[in-house]
Structures are given as C-alpha cells and as structure tokens.
Amino acid sequence: MTNLHDHTHDHDHDHGSELSEAALRVRALETILTQKGYIDPAALDAIIETYETKIGPRNGARVVAKAWTDPAYKARLMSDATSAIAELGYSGRQGEHMRAVENTSELHNIVVCTLCSCYPWPVLGLPPVWYKSTPYRSRAVMDPRGVLNDFGVELPATTKIRVWDSTAEMRYLVLPMRPEGTETLSEDALADLVTRDSMIGTGLPLKKGQAR
Amino acid sequence: MISDLLAVLPAIPRDDDGPVFKEPWEAQAFAMVVALHSKGLFTWGEWVETLAHTIKSADDANDTYYHHWLNALEQIVIAKKVTSPENLHALEDAWDRAARATPHGQPIELTNDPAFVVTKA
Structure with a gap:
C-alpha cells in the first residue's frame, strides 16, 4: 500500500496553508466517501464526539466503582465480566468479550494489545495513542516494571506483574485497587478517581481529593 | 528509560487530559x-x-x-x-492545491482549489 503515496507534494511555505500528507489522504477519502454517499460528515463528528465523551472511560469507571462498593457485583464481574458490564448498559462494538483482572497488593495487571482492534472502546473510551505502539507492546512484555516506571507507577518489589495480551476474542479490564481512605465516598465520587490508564494497568486510580 | 519511549512516541499523552488522538x-x-x-x-x-x-x-x-x-x-x-488509487491521488492533489490557495488561518475548502472543476471523484 505504501506505493500508493510515493508521490510527493511540492512544499511552498511562503504563503497559504499546508496539510500533512496524512491529512490530505484523510480528506481525499472523506471527500470520495461523502460524494458516494457512504458517509455523512456530520455523522463522523458525532462518532468522534461519542467516543471522546459519551462512551468515554467513564463507562469503565462506573463498572470499577460499582465493583468497589458492591461485593455481589464484583463477584459477577470477576466470573462473567461481559454480562456484568452489560448489566450497566454498556455493550456493543468491541466490548463484547470482556474479562476483568483484579489488582491486589501481590499482583498488578497490565493489558497489552497484540492485534489492533481489540481495545474495548465502549468501556474504556478511545485508546491512548501509545497503547498499540510496537515499542510499548514489546517493552511491556519484556520489562513491565520498567514501562510502569516510565508511566510514573512504582510498585513494591514484592508485587508481581502479570501482562495480559488482549486479542480479538478476549479483551481485558483491569480492576484497580480501591484507593485508601475512600470508605466514605459515594459510587459517583469513586468513579471520578478511576482513570483510563488505571483500567489498562499503566496507571493507578487517583487518590482521594485528586479527582478533577 | 522514558526518553527511549518518548523518542519513538513523541506525543505520549501522559496525563488523563492528554489528547487521545x-x-x-x-x-x-x-x-x-x-x-x-x-x-x-x-x-x-x-x-x-x-x-x-x-x-x-x-x-x-x-x-x-x-x-x-x-x-x-x-x-x-x-x-x-x-474508488481507485488514481481517484484518491487526484483528490489528495486537489486538497493540496486547495490548502496552498487558502490563506493561513482560513478554513481549507476543496472549492479553494484553483483547478476545482477537475476534481470530481
């Protein structure tokens, strides 16, 4: 496919605007697909908006907060995450086959992606750009503690780290440890502490009072 | 360590407010x-x-x-x-011309392409 874009565009920085090669290719695709009636630009914006906010990490955060406060729900989440997540009304594209893995003081879970479209968007929102990069993936497998350090997460040496390969068939949600001192917080307030990265395992939940 | 990561991934969104894209x-x-x-x-x-x-x-x-x-x-x-690769190329070139013909800061529209009539998909 690379031979498709061997041609170069003349670059003239003196005046006018400039679009990157990728942006030009995207606009060309969008133009053709719109002209042929395959897509509607307004619908595209709605999709972007949906995935950025409405179907954002808040869905997964609610799952985590409920698991922290409701032992019966947590038991269901651990035994059948797909159904437990669907209970809260979150299902659909890419969220179909989920498994929850629980962090404890002995074990920290990280999810990496070996295929490319296996990220559970309905639960976690859009993937961070680094999530599927080859260096992150290979390093997470070879040196998970080093990757965690890069993300500012220091775990006790006694905490084991388990790396899960997300695939097209099985997608993972990390159930982070509930931050200390949050016993009195409501489920809503707890959900505000749950970051996307904490549900991938490359971060920890915010501490009480850090919620934005 | 972190510089290794950043070198290949210049825009790692490190905090939760970082862009997804x-x-x-x-x-x-x-x-x-x-x-x-x-x-x-x-x-x-x-x-x-x-x-x-x-x-x-x-x-x-x-x-x-x-x-x-x-x-x-x-x-x-x-x-x-x-569509065909040829059509895509033609449109990429049209968008490129349109961008160059658009004063900086203005919305770039395909109709700004000086050769707009030949850019039918």
Whole structure:
C-alpha cells in the first residue's frame, strides 16, 4: 500500500496553508466517501464526539466503582465480566468479550494489545495513542516494571506483574485497587478517581481529593 | 528509560487530559472506519484482518498506529471498489492545491482549489 503515496507534494511555505500528507489522504477519502454517499460528515463528528465523551472511560469507571462498593457485583464481574458490564448498559462494538483482572497488593495487571482492534472502546473510551505502539507492546512484555516506571507507577518489589495480551476474542479490564481512605465516598465520587490508564494497568486510580 | 519511549512516541499523552488522538486526522480516520462499518461496507472481522495485515506487512517501522489505520482504510476502500488509487491521488492533489490557495488561518475548502472543476471523484 505504501506505493500508493510515493508521490510527493511540492512544499511552498511562503504563503497559504499546508496539510500533512496524512491529512490530505484523510480528506481525499472523506471527500470520495461523502460524494458516494457512504458517509455523512456530520455523522463522523458525532462518532468522534461519542467516543471522546459519551462512551468515554467513564463507562469503565462506573463498572470499577460499582465493583468497589458492591461485593455481589464484583463477584459477577470477576466470573462473567461481559454480562456484568452489560448489566450497566454498556455493550456493543468491541466490548463484547470482556474479562476483568483484579489488582491486589501481590499482583498488578497490565493489558497489552497484540492485534489492533481489540481495545474495548465502549468501556474504556478511545485508546491512548501509545497503547498499540510496537515499542510499548514489546517493552511491556519484556520489562513491565520498567514501562510502569516510565508511566510514573512504582510498585513494591514484592508485587508481581502479570501482562495480559488482549486479542480479538478476549479483551481485558483491569480492576484497580480501591484507593485508601475512600470508605466514605459515594459510587459517583469513586468513579471520578478511576482513570483510563488505571483500567489498562499503566496507571493507578487517583487518590482521594485528586479527582478533577 | 522514558526518553527511549518518548523518542519513538513523541506525543505520549501522559496525563488523563492528554489528547487521545495526536492529530485531528487520526480521529477522522477512526470515525470513517466506524461509519463505513455501520454502513455495512465491511464487517468488523474484515477490518481487523486488513489492519492486522497492514501492520504485519508494514515496511516502515516508524509508522504510527493511525498511519497503519489509514493505510488499511485506503486498502479496504479500494478492495471494495468504492474508488481507485488514481481517484484518491487526484483528490489528495486537489486538497493540496486547495490548502496552498487558502490563506493561513482560513478554513481549507476543496472549492479553494484553483483547478476545482477537475476534481470530481
């Protein structure tokens, strides 16, 4: 496919605007697909908006907060995450086959992606750009503690780290440890502490009072 | 350690307010695939396969995830005979001319292409 874009565009920085090669290719695709009636630009914006906010990490955060406060729900989440997540009304594209893995003081879970479209968007929102990069993936497998350090997460040496390969068939949600001192917080307030990265395992939940 | 990561991933969104997409075109490319799938142009399995193949056969190790995504999108759209590489090239050139003819800061519209009449898809 690379031979498709061997041609170069003349670059003239003196005046006018400039679009990157990728942006030009995207606009060309969008133009053709719109002209042929395959897509509607307004619908595209709605999709972007949906995935950025409405179907954002808040869905997964609610799952985590409920698991922290409701032992019966947590038991269901651990035994059948797909159904437990669907209970809260979150299902659909890419969220179909989920498994929850629980962090404890002995074990920290990280999810990496070996295929490319296996990220559970309905639960976690859009993937961070680094999530599927080859260096992150290979390093997470070879040196998970080093990757965690890069993300500012220091775990006790006694905490084991388990790396899960997300695939097209099985997608993972990390159930982070509930931050200390949050016993009195409501489920809503707890959900505000749950970051996307904490549900991938490359971060920890915010501490009480850090919620934005 | 971190400089290794940053060297290959210059825009790691380290905090939760960081952008999910590095550039708007990435979000556009993402949304187009979702829309085309909803429209039934391809199944999600076909998309996964195309994207996985694109990543596996990539000859540029520096390609980012969304560059693979874009390569795969072009591939599947052409495979489904929605358009041809020639049409895509012609439109890329048209957009390029349109951008250059658009004063900095103004919205770039395809109609700004001085040769607009020849850019039918």
